[in-house]
Amino acid sequence: MPAHHDMTGGWPLLTTNPFDLADGDKLREECGVFGIWGAETAAAMVALGLHALQHRGQEAAGITSWDGREFHTHRAMGHVAGNFDRDEVIRGLPGKVACGHVRYATTGDTALRNVQPLFAELASGGFAVAHNGNISNAMKLRRDLNRRGSIFQSTSDTEVIIHLVATSNYRTLLDKFIDALKQVEGAYSLVCMTSEGMIGCRDPLGIRPLVLGRVGDAYILASETVALDVVGATFLRNVEPGEIVIISHQGLRSIRPFSQVAQRPCIFEHVYFSRPDSIVDGSSVYSVRKRIGAELAKENPVEADLVVPVPDSGTPAAIGYAQESGIPFELGIIRSHYVGRTFIQPGDQVRHLGVKLKHNANRALIDGKRIVLIDDSIVRGTTSLKIVAMLKEAGAREIHMRIASPPTRHSCYYGVDTPERAKLLAAQMSVAQMADYINVDSLSFVSVDGLYRALGEDMRDEGQPQYCDACFTGDYPTRLTDQEEVAPVDQLMLLSERVA
Numbered sequence: 001m002p003a004h005h006d007m008t009g010g011w012p013l014l015t016t017n018p019f020d021l022a023d024g025d026k027l028r029e030e031c032g033v034f035g036i037w038g039a040e041t042a043a044a045m046v047a048l049g050l051h052a053l054q055h056r057g058q059e060a061a062g063i064t065s066w067d068g069r070e071f072h073t074h075r076a077m078g079h080v081a082g083n084f085d086r087d088e089v090i091r092g093l094p095g096k097v098a099c100g101h102v103r104y105a106t107t108g109d110t111a112l113r114n115v116q117p118l119f120a121e122l123a124s125g126g127f128a129v130a131h132n133g134n135i136s137n138a139m140k141l142r143r144d145l146n147r148r149g150s151i152f153q154s155t156s157d158t159e160v161i162i163h164l165v166a167t168s169n170y171r172t173l174l175d176k177f178i179d180a181l182k183q184v185e186g187a188y189s190l191v192c193m194t195s196e197g198m199i200g201c202r203d204p205l206g207i208r209p210l211v212l213g214r215v216g217d218a219y220i221l222a223s224e225t226v227a228l229d230v231v232g233a234t235f236l237r238n239v240e241p242g243e244i245v246i247i248s249h250q251g252l253r254s255i256r257p258f259s260q261v262a263q264r265p266c267i268f269e270h271v272y273f274s275r276p277d278s279i280v281d282g283s284s285v286y287s288v289r290k291r292i293g294a295e296l297a298k299e300n301p302v303e304a305d306l307v308v309p310v311p312d313s314g315t316p317a318a319i320g321y322a323q324e325s326g327i328p329f330e331l332g333i334i335r336s337h338y339v340g341r342t343f344i345q346p347g348d349q350v351r352h353l354g355v356k357l358k359h360n361a362n363r364a365l366i367d368g369k370r371i372v373l374i375d376d377s378i379v380r381g382t383t384s385l386k387i388v389a390m391l392k393e394a395g396a397r398e399i400h401m402r403i404a405s406p407p408t409r410h411s412c413y414y415g416v417d418t419p420e421r422a423k424l425l426a427a428q429m430s431v432a433q434m435a436d437y438i439n440v441d442s443l444s445f446v447s448v449d450g451l452y453r454a455l456g457e458d459m460r461d462e463g464q465p466q467y468c469d470a471c472f473t474g475d476y477p478t479r480l481t482d483q484e485e486v487a488p489v490d491q492l493m494l495l496s497e498r499v500a
Contacts, residue, residue: 032053032054033191034053038219043065045098052224054102097193116129138157165179187208191221202242206241206265207265294324301325306327311331311334317404378438412471
């Protein structure tokens with residue numbers, strides 16, 4: 001669902017919070033999941049895996065373990081570090097089976113009740129679920145479940161899955177789970193845990209990623225391969241779109257209960273969400289981002305002295321642009337990695353300096369130069385506006401901005417934090433108007449065709465895109481029931497909290 005909803009209307013492009021400028025003007029993946037079956041130190045392994053996935057959700061984290069007799073859960077606001085690096089916390093999560101979740105809340109209530117994994121005692125026993133994605137008919141399902149007597153303990157769309165499992169008329173838990181999934185729309189990669197086994201699954205379109213790995217005799221499910229790397233696990237394969245894998249004492253088995261449809265994995269995993277050292281759909285994220293930069297240089301050349309990335313996300317594309325264009329790559333902006341989200345700004349003068357808390361111009365390098373400034377995306381435009389002003393203050397003679405994704409003109413409803421469409425700069429302005437607004441000498445984006453070429457794909461196979469690129473094209477691969485059918489009063493009730 002759209003992550004930020006301004007119920008008052010209007011389009012406040014400028015913000016007074018420097019962390020909105022430095023952080024909030026990016027698309028955010030909302031969640032990361034990690035599960036392990038059969039490890040002596042399962043909870044500790046999950047904590048390490050969640051460290052590697054911290055970029056996917058930085059507001060809260062949780063781990064649930066199973067010790068053969070009962071389930072144990074620890075959930076906390078904040079980063080994995082500081083919450084799960086204490087011996088007493090890990091000792092409180094015994095067992096050889098555990099799953100975990102990192103979360104980026106969208107808007108409204110950030111209460112502990114919404115932190116995952118969510119856990120419930122069903123008639124068949126304990127059931128824990130960690131979810132990456134977004135159920136695009138969750139509000140309608142929730143309304144129907146409420147009418148049938150379900151009592152919700154959170155405002156997360158993930159809890160809908162638990163209630164659908166609990167109320168299913170099928171006999172076995174696996175059949176109940178499949179029945180539940182056949183009622184939901186949208187995007188989901190799930191890691192679920194019961195006393196009998198661990199379940200991993202992806203939606204039939206494969207919008208959100210999930211990989212399978214192994215370390216020793218233990219199986220691992222994770223959002224990205226980098227989480228396997230950090231625990232010394234071997235990547236086995238992707239969990240395929242529409243596949244359910246069941247890990248138990250009998251080993252690993254796979255079922256495919258859904259009708260086969262054309263896959264549409266999220267293209268923004270390659271552009272921004274995944275860590276550059278991950279492998280997504282068989283491709284190195286770092287290499288793809290370099291190729292996007294090379295496509296940018298081919299499509300949008302310019303005479304300049306330096307190629308400068310907006311760190312860190314713009315760096316691989318900037319390297320690719322520099323290599324293709326022959327213009328030298330330089331670190332013209334230095335990023336501080338030690339800025340916390342809780343810094344308090346006492347007054348307007350300090351607020352307006354907020355962007356420099358995270359980014360600062362390398363003045364000796366920038367002064368008098370023509371700069372090609374590379375970033376991964378433009379969302380609201382607030383960060384770009386401030387960074388360009390900072391570079392001009394440092395003496396940049398010209399600034400030519402190049403963006404390593406097409407214009408983001410549409411909101412995402414599949415588990416990505418995007419503003420409502422009225423606050424997306426590219427939805428309100430032409431590229432020329434955006435250039436004037438940001439105050440750059442020129443502005444260009446990689447084309448959708450160029451992005452697909454960088455991924456090694458033809459743009460469309462007989463009109464069918466190979467990825468979910470709805471944020472660029474408006475071509476949503478599923479129904480958006482909650483957007484189309486649910487009354488505004490229901491939306492207002494539930495938009496207080498949308499989590500992956």
